[in-house]
Amino acid sequence: MKYAFLVAWREYAENAKTRGFWIGLFMFPVIIFLSVNVSFLLETKATPVRHYVLVDQSGMFAAVVESRLEQLNPRWQPGTNAFKAAQRPFQPATLPAQIDTNADLASLSRDLKPYLRHEKNLQANGRDVELYAAILIPRDIEKRIVRPRAGPAGKTASTNGIEYWSANLADTRLRDEVEQAVNGEIRRREYLARGMDSAAIREVEQTRAPFASLDPKKEAGQEAVSGADIIRQWAPSGFVYLLWVAVFTVSQMLLNNIIEEKSNRIIEVLLSSVTPGELMMGKLLGIAAIGLTLVGVWMAALFGVLHWKSGGAPDFAGPLLVALKTSKLIPMFLIYFLLGYVMYAAFILALGSVCNTIKEAQNYMALITMCMMVPLLTMPFIPKDPNGTLARVLSWIPIYTPFAMMNRVNADPPLIDLIGTAILLLASTAASLWMAAKIFRIGILRTGQPPRIVEMLRWLKG
Amino acid sequence: MNTNPQADAPPLQLRNVTKFYGDFKAVDDVSFTLAAGSICGFLGPNGAGKTTTLRMILEIIQPTRGSITVLGRPSALEVRQRIGYLPEEKGLYKKMKTWSVIAYFATLKGLTRKAARQRAYELLERYGLKDFAAKPTEALSKGMSQKVQMLASIAHDPELVILDEPFSGLDPVNQQVMEDIIRDMAGRKRTILFSTHVMQHAERLCERILLIAKGKKIFDGTIAEAKRTLPRRVRIETDDDIGPLRQLSGVLSVDPVQTARGAAGPEDVTHWELQIGENTDPQAILQLCFAKGIRLRGFNQSDPTLHDVFMRLVGPEAREAAFR
Numbered sequence: 118m119k120y121a122f123l124v125a126w127r128e129y130a131e132n133a134k135t136r137g138f139w140i141g142l143f144m145f146p147v148i149i150f151l152s153v154n155v156s157f158l159l160e161t162k163a164t165p166v167r168h169y170v171l172v173d174q175s176g177m178f179a180a181v182v183e184s185r186l187e188q189l190n191p192r193w194q195p196g197t198n199a200f201k202a203a204q205r206p207f208q209p210a211t212l213p214a215q216i217d218t219n220a221d222l223a224s225l226s227r228d229l230k231p232y233l234r235h236e237k238n239l240q241a242n243g244r245d246v247e248l249y250a251a252i253l254i255p256r257d258i259e260k261r262i263v264r265p266r267a268g269p270a271g272k273t274a275s276t277n278g279i280e281y282w283s284a285n286l287a288d289t290r291l292r293d294e295v296e297q298a299v300n301g302e303i304r305r306r307e308y309l310a311r312g313m314d315s316a317a318i319r320e321v322e323q324t325r326a327p328f329a330s331l332d333p334k335k336e337a338g339q340e341a342v343s344g345a346d347i348i349r350q351w352a353p354s355g356f357v358y359l360l361w362v363a364v365f366t367v368s369q370m371l372l373n374n375i376i377e378e379k380s381n382r383i384i385e386v387l388l389s390s391v392t393p394g395e396l397m398m399g400k401l402l403g404i405a406a407i408g409l410t411l412v413g414v415w416m417a418a419l420f421g422v423l424h425w426k427s428g429g430a431p432d433f434a435g436p437l438l439v440a441l442k443t444s445k446l447i448p449m450f451l452i453y454f455l456l457g458y459v460m461y462a463a464f465i466l467a468l469g470s471v472c473n474t475i476k477e478a479q480n481y482m483a484l485i486t487m488c489m490m491v492p493l494l495t496m497p498f499i500p501k502d503p504n505g506t507l508a509r510v511l512s513w514i515p516i517y518t519p520f521a522m523m524n525r526v527n528a529d530p531p532l533i534d535l536i537g538t539a540i541l542l543l544a545s546t547a548a549s550l551w552m553a554a555k556i557f558r559i560g561i562l563r564t565g566q567p568p569r570i571v572e573m574l575r576w577l578k579g
Numbered sequence: 580m581n582t583n584p585q586a587d588a589p590p591l592q593l594r595n596v597t598k599f600y601g602d603f604k605a606v607d608d609v610s611f612t613l614a615a616g617s618i619c620g621f622l623g624p625n626g627a628g629k630t631t632t633l634r635m636i637l638e639i640i641q642p643t644r645g646s647i648t649v650l651g652r653p654s655a656l657e658v659r660q661r662i663g664y665l666p667e668e669k670g671l672y673k674k675m676k677t678w679s680v681i682a683y684f685a686t687l688k689g690l691t692r693k694a695a696r697q698r699a700y701e702l703l704e705r706y707g708l709k710d711f712a713a714k715p716t717e718a719l720s721k722g723m724s725q726k727v728q729m730l731a732s733i734a735h736d737p738e739l740v741i742l743d744e745p746f747s748g749l750d751p752v753n754q755q756v757m758e759d760i761i762r763d764m765a766g767r768k769r770t771i772l773f774s775t776h777v778m779q780h781a782e783r784l785c786e787r788i789l790l791i792a793k794g795k796k797i798f799d800g801t802i803a804e805a806k807r808t809l810p811r812r813v814r815i816e817t818d819d820d821i822g823p824l825r826q827l828s829g830v831l832s833v834d835p836v837q838t839a840r841g842a843a844g845p846e847d848v849t850h851w852e853l854q855i856g857e858n859t860d861p862q863a864i865l866q867l868c869f870a871k872g873i874r875l876r877g878f879n880q881s882d883p884t885l886h887d888v889f890m891r892l893v894g895p896e897a898r899e900a901a902f903r
Contacts, residue, residue, distance in 0.1 A: 123686055131675060381670035386732065389637045389664035390687035392656060562639065 120391040124399020129406045132370055141366055141411055145359075146418030167249035168210040168241050169291060172218045172225060174256035177306075178299045182252070183209070185298035186291075207291050210241040210248060222253050222280055233282050250283035252295050262303060334529065345436030349527050350500055352440050356450050357496050357524045359415065363454055364519075365489060367408035368461045371400060375469030375561075376478055384561055393558040401462055408458055409451075416447060440527075449526045456542050457519030461485070463549035470560035471567045481567075492520030503528030512538045515545035552577055588651030590615050590739045590770040591636065596645035598631050598794075605631045607794035608645070613739075613772060618765050620781035621774040623791035624893055629774040630667050632791070633743050636772075637664055650739060660689035663737035667744045667774075669728050673717040678703060680716055681731045688735035695734065702730045706756065722753040729760060740764055742773035746780050758784060778885040788885070792893040802885060809883035809891060810854040813861050815868070816877030821851055823871045829859030850877065 132138055173179040186207050212218065216228045231237045232248040239248050255261070261278045279299060281292045308315040330342035378384045387396055423441070426434035441447060464485055472478040492511070499508045503525045511521035512530070518538045522530070559576045560568070568576075591613040598606040606628040613619055623629050634640045636647055638655040650658040671680050678699040685695035703712045706726060711719060719727060725748065733740060745761070746754050761771055761784055775781055781788055781802075788805055790798035798805060810831050815821060825833050831854040855861065861880040868875055 120687060123683075127683055131672070134674070377672070381673065382666065382668035383670045383672060385634075385639065385666040385668060386664060386684065386728070387687070388639045389655075389662065389666075390659055390684065562634075 118395075118398075120395040121398040121402065124387075124391060124396055125401075125403035125406065128374065128400055128403025132374070132404065132407045133410070137370070138407065138411075142414050145362075145415040146422070149419055149422045166206060166208055167291065168208050168239065168246045169250045169252060170210055170212050170229070170239070170248065171252045171254070171295075172212075173254040174219065175254050175258045177258065178254055178302055181302040182295050182298045185294055189294065207249075207294075208241055210239040210246055212239070222255055225253055226251070226280060226282060229282065233284055235284070249285065250281065250291055253280040253282070254299070255279070343436070345439050348436045349440040349444060350503075352437060352444070352446060353524045353526050353528075354496050354500055356446055356526075357492060357520050359412070360450060360454055360457060360520060360523055361489065361493055363408055363412050363415075364457045364461055365486075366411065367404050367458060368465045368485075370407060371404045371462055372465045372469050372478055372482065373475065374400060374404070375466065376472060376475050379469070379473055379561070388562070393561055394554055396561075397466055397554055397557050400466065401459065404462065405455065405458055408454065412451070412454055416450075444527050446526055449523060453519035453523045456546060460516060460519070460542070460546045460549055461489075463546065463553035467553040467556040467560070467573075470557040471563060471573070473564060473567075477567055488516060492517055492524075496520075496524060499524040500528070504530055504534075509534060513541065515542050518542040588648065589613055590650055591772065592648040593632075593636070594646045594648075596632070596635060596642045596647060598628075598635060598640070599643045605794055606635070606642070609791065609794070609796045610645075611789055611796065611799055613770055614787075615770055616765070616768040617787060618761065618771045618773075618785050620785035620788040621772055621791070622776065622778070622781055622788055622889060623774070624776060627791045627893070628794040629791060630743055631794075633664075633741055633772075633774060636741060637662065660735065661738045663688075663732045663735065663740040665729055665732040665740075665742045665745055667747070669725055669748075671716040671719075671724055671728060671731075674715050676713055677708065677716055677719065677727055678712040680727065681734050684731040685734035688737070690735050698734050699730075702734060703727075706730060706760070722749055725749060726753065726756060726760075729757065733760070733764065736767075736769075738769060740769055740771045740773075742771065744775060745773055746775060746777055754780070778889050782885045790889070790892055797892055798888075805885060805888045806883050807857065809887055810856065811859075811861075812881050812883065813853040813855055813864055814850055814877065814879040814881070815853065815864075815875065816850040817868075817873055817875050819873045821868075821873060823873075824853065824864060824867060827864060827867055829856040830854075830864070831856060 171179055171182055173182075186205065189206055216225070218225070220228075229248070229251045232239055233251060235247050238245040240246070255278070258278065263278075279295075281295065283292070305315050308318055331340040332342050332346060333340065378387065391399070420438070420441070423434050423438040468478060468481050468485070472481070495507060495511060499511075499521065502508060508521060508525055508530075511517045512525065512534055514521075518541065522535070522538055525534075555577050556573055560573075589612045593612075594610050596606055596609045597604065609628075609632060621629055621632070631640070635642045636649060636655060638647075646653065647655075649655040650661055652658050655662060672683075675683070678696065681699035681702060682690075682692070682695035685698055686692055690698060700709070700712060703709050708723060708726065708730075711723065716724060716727060725745075729742075729745060732742075740761075742761070745757050749757060758780065761773070764771060765784075773784075785802060787801050788798065789796060790805075798808070815824075821833065824830060834852050834854075835848040836850050836852055837848050853864065855864070865878060868878070
């Protein structure tokens with residue numbers, strides 16, 4: 118074992134000097150910092166101010182639309198200059214004088230297209246701006262309003278109503294705001310036309326019964342589901358992603374390492390000093406230590422940033438910190454990281470030992486990567502039904518056990534799942550290591566073409 | 580009285596060692612014993628089974644049959660701290676510092692970290708690589724890298740050193756350095772087994788050679804014994820007829836050596852080569868030349884070289900391997 122530790126120490130020391138390790142080490146803390154600290158900045162500053170033109174030939178809706186968009190001012194943020202006027206996300210632009218706003222919508226939209234395609238610019242506050250969207254409300258909009266029980270003509274008229282023109286199909290915020298403002302105004306007028314008191318109706322619409330979500334698993338008197346509870350339920354998903362990144366990163370390190378020793382012809386001199394078993398164990402331990410350093414720093418950074426931000430903005434920092442402190446997330450993360458790593462490392466060790474170049478290994482690695490994609494793809498569904506069929510099936514497949522069980526940690530999975538999958542995972546990991554050792558022992562000295570699967574099976578029997 | 584059987588045991592002993600790869604017999608019933616403190620050349624053409632034999636000695640691979648005793652133990656791994664090995668395929672960790680690579684391999688051979696570091700610097704200084712100690716090995720030339728690997732394999736001052744093609748790829752200056760390293764070790768009574776197919780190195784360094792071809796041992800003895808397997812030669816340069824020399828007892832053959840053009844005319848013969856028996860005195864040939872009035876431009880007697888011995892013993896195998 119002494120020799121395995123010597124190999125492990127070199128693996129640790131040399132990998133800890135690589136640029137990739139340091140990037141991995143700091144990347145996550147930087148991401149945490151940015152995501153909790155700069156999220157508002159991203160939300161407000163990263164989205165540019167967008168300019169629109171509203172042509173309301175009916176004269177019925179311009180004021181309500183403008184009023185609604187005026188209310189979309191970004192929230193004031195702590196630390197920003199309180200006296201600086203907040204900028205509206207959607208600002209009106211001035212139409213050029215040559216565009217006739219009284220023309221029919223077809224010719225009006227034809228005139229506006231060069232601006233909407235950004236071939237030409239409009240003016241707003243004395244400077245050139247790109248036109249983001251044009252909202253055209255026809256003169257006879259009153260006739261086109263869709264009303265229930267109004268007959269087939271009215272129902273099909275919906276495509277000939279208000280026109281919203283924009284080259285950006287992904288961001289529908291402006292369209293939604295305008296639609297709600299216009300429909301709100303139409304309904305208000307309907308109430309008036311029918312002799313109904315719109316203020317009374319609004320009051321009626323705001324009456325409600327208090328509705329509370331309660332968790333039967335919580336202590337009596339504290340069953341109300343809080344924001345922290347919701348965070349607690351979703352937090353494991355974040356850890357699954359972290360687990361995936363950690364296992365994948367260190368597995369890749371391990372593969373590069375073996376291939377380097379094989380392609381640089383160092384392996385033979387190593388094998389005159391240590392047995393293949395000691396070499397394999399040393400690599401496994403050394404890279405595991407690298408992985409633990411990575412996740413240790415990541416956890417410390419996460420706690421540090423959440424402590425720093427708890428009680429302030431963003432509002433999820435405090436509840437998340439409580440969720441981390443009061444649940445089994447951290448210890449389970451470490452356990453599943455180690456077990457998951459050893460399981461995948463066994464495959465990587467066997468694979469690396471039979472390949473001579475990274476290119477050769479990548480062909481096989483693609484297969485492992487594809488298998489590893491399953492936990493990522495299923496990650497969002499498990500918290501919704503943590504003890505459902507999908508979650509349970511994945512939990513009992515050893516290569517997915519660490520990810521699936523990690524995702525279920527806060528949902529109190531049945532004891533049989535918790536213990537049974539752990540035993541199965543341990544047994545499978547031991548079996549994978551045994552098989553990897555058999556393949557590693559022979560494969561590591563092999564040169565030339567990688568062996569066929571049949572040949573490797575023969576090695577396992579031998 | 581020494582009661583430790585290991586102390587009296589030869590550093591290396593192979594008994595009827597055979598290795599099969601599937602149906603292919605790579606090593607065929609090879610036996611030999613190395614004496615303590617000797618330098619032994621392990622010669623053979625490419626694909627003769629040298630590397631396989633060395634790997635079996637080091638227990639990197641297992642023999643199919645036969646037994647190997649290293650420093651008195653049946654397993655090389657038991658005495659790995661007392662063995663040094665330089666493999667044929669040479670390489671280093673590219674990003675590691677030069678001293679660090681040597682120290683790492685020394686720690687794997689039992690030295691403490693501190694002692695290994697000290698030893699690495701000491702060796703680098705002794706062999707002129709001190710300035711490269713703190714540089715990554717990727718900054719070294721091929722010759723330097725090979726020297727560093729050699730130093731890494733002997734940093735723990737092993738009793739038995741096994742070198743697989745230590746001179747391959749080296750320029751003459753670095754070959755000389757490598758020879759000096761081997762002589763240094765031999766001077767400290769270390770036992771050295773090295774494989775090569777460059778006969779000059781073996782001739783200069785070895786007391787004894789082992790010849791292997793197609794997995795079989797075909798010669799095991801001293802260089803003098805190897806040379807005695809071929810008749811001695813006398814080279815005569817003359818324009819006169821040397822017919823009378825053919826009659827002399829002890830002259831085994833008389834062959835003309837022609838110009839490179841290989842033309843048939845007698846004017847193209849540059850000299851004559853005579854093969855003589857083991858007990859024949861070359862002076863008798865010289866005396867006969869004077870007695871018969873043969874005017875000599877040159878007369879030279881030489882022993883066969885190891886290259887000649889190698890070519891005769893494994894020549895067909897070597898040619899076959901070269902065309903494979």
